[in-house]
Amino acid sequence: MPTTDLWNQPASTDSRDAVQAYERAVLATLEYRSSANDHVKAALAADPGFALAHCFKGYQYLLLGTGGTVAKARQAADSAKAQHDRLNDRERGHVAALASWAEGDVVGAATIWQRIVRAYPHDLLALRLHHLNAFWRGREDALTEGPAESLRAWTPDLPGYGSVLGMLAFGLEESGERRRAEAYARQAVQHAPDDLWALHALAHVLEMDERFQEGCDLIPLRQPAWDDRNPFKNHVWWHRALYAVELGRDAEVLQLYDAHLAPGARPFYLDVQNAASLLARLQFLGIDPGARWQALVAPVQALADDFNGAFTEPHKVLALAAAGELAAAERLADGTLTRMKRAGLRDPALAQVLDGLCRAIVAFYRGDAEDALELLGPIRGDLWRLGGSRAQRDVFEQLAIEAALQASPEVDGRALLARREILRPNSRLVKTATAG
Template structure:
């Protein structure tokens, strides 16, 4: 039998193959049905190796060590049933093994090798894209979707998803015109693809087009209630547009209504929440006790280092709430985890993750000179911690805020001139420019 794009599958069970195809479609559309459908595919045909592998992939996408044992169990089932699998399916199983072991470069190479022979393998393309994003492999975000697009027909299931990935790749590489063109086409072809909507939102954010951004995301808050927590990241983007437009109350209201995951411990919810609260406070907003729940989460995940970017946001919450002993324990745990040289993340944690975390602790302890001295040498090199340019902008915001509080006028002015040139007319830069001028007048 075959998948929706004509790729051969080792299963001969129609129910299993149907569930498998539906699972991939749900995964690409961020639907909560993806995991149940993958489980149904594996249970309908226990010898379907790729279905077990798909379950393992989905556990890994959760971005937490809490489900690592479940991913390993799925891998064992995939390996035990791989004898009758196709060579393509066996490569997927190998990629899962490498991912679980933390060898992300090798896993990405495995998915890319699949695409050389099977450019319609949308699963391999999306997982390569996912891991490239969290590794800071910016060029790969554009080059790999671009390498397969010519092999796709517009009427093929998933064509819009390929366009959406290509659009995001163009955006992260600074080609905003191409990114917006492909992103809007992707959203027309596949309106259920949140990644395409997300790609265009990034273009509008990077260009400072907050009015267009608010229109682009002018959906009712229940629009994507059938989707997984990624939907809250889109509302995070809308909150950034509110901040840029000077609608700070609107951003805080959106935080409470749609951005925060409540008791959610999904990694993206933690990142979104901590980052947005910091941005609001740097614009003079009193966010009240909202940090406390994030710090509680962080204290319960001291040893969960699935994503360096999440670790940094956990330290933000702990340090903000004055839980410096817990922040120190988390940083020490990061150092211990990074001692395993076989893991891709080890060097990233040591050279970027730990110094950034220590700088944020210094900031919250009022040691603003130390915060500046820690972040400034890294500000142009933070890509490997993962995430997007817009998300990593939080490090520049900490640096700017530390410079303002330390009365480092020339540094603050330099950063502000950059921000005002690249995103003119945004409230955040104008507010901080006014603070800088006021500080200079007071000092004189």
């Protein structure tokens, strides 16, 4: 007969060991622990027919952000579907969501996760996936919607409560509600000090508030407690580096880059985002990153034939173009929409933004700032479609400013700088540009 989990939700398995391993997998995922996959394997070892564990396995493959694991995700979905007759509605929802996502239908998957969360507000897996899906689609409303709707069913004694607060905090921050976001983020960190997403939410508040020294204090330079975390920890280090950039601690920035942000030979897509974005920010400030751009070429080329999400693609183009590999960058930009279609994404509005941005990056590094500015003009207000956060997308706003300063300094350059000075009065980019 069904066994209930920590959150009193029925699971279609007779194995208590399988359910407990699944619980550990969920909590490990919330804390970005590299042990999550081991717990999923343990759940399937305890009950090879445990559909939720098969779904979890499939989700983990898709979270890697590469087409190379889609077939394995589909296999996991098929294994879960084979248990259809023994599943409850919540579990069937997960099977359907996984199948939709594996076919590239991220909107369909998000709709199913939302339906699960509304019926089962303690389903942390559905809530987290809905939240991350909203993040990579630029849906600020949905980022807040899921955790806000489910929070009323939670109490502080339930495992995962702090993580729900952290998701709500991040959604509020991205919606511009930074005061409320900070309050929830601090509660989240208090309840779940090991939850990197909660810490990340607070890091975003401090970044957007330009409270850079507080950000440095929030993320000390030594974090041995993160040794067992997955690559998301490097993105938190990226935030630490952003504070140092604004404070003018350039040597510290490069040390952080070399220690935590430089991608290895087998890069994770987020590694490329972090690295290219940080080096571009330094470059726009006139800081020479040395051979670091060139060192990015091989990791990016390893991902060149893959579609790693709409937000990653322009970072790949940026890395190659800035390294002087303009022909390779142009080829990558030319093939972006083909790779997007191959991944199953059918979104004309997103395609227009993605194509325009990639071509603008190539134009800028080719030395044609006027062309770059012209390409950026129609899409700047729609960059949210790429996904990512406001802080992450800011690198493309900085690119627009640099292009404007080169192409039309007295008109467009002044206009964009004036806007940034209002929005971010302590921006080092503004101070550097106006100092000359």
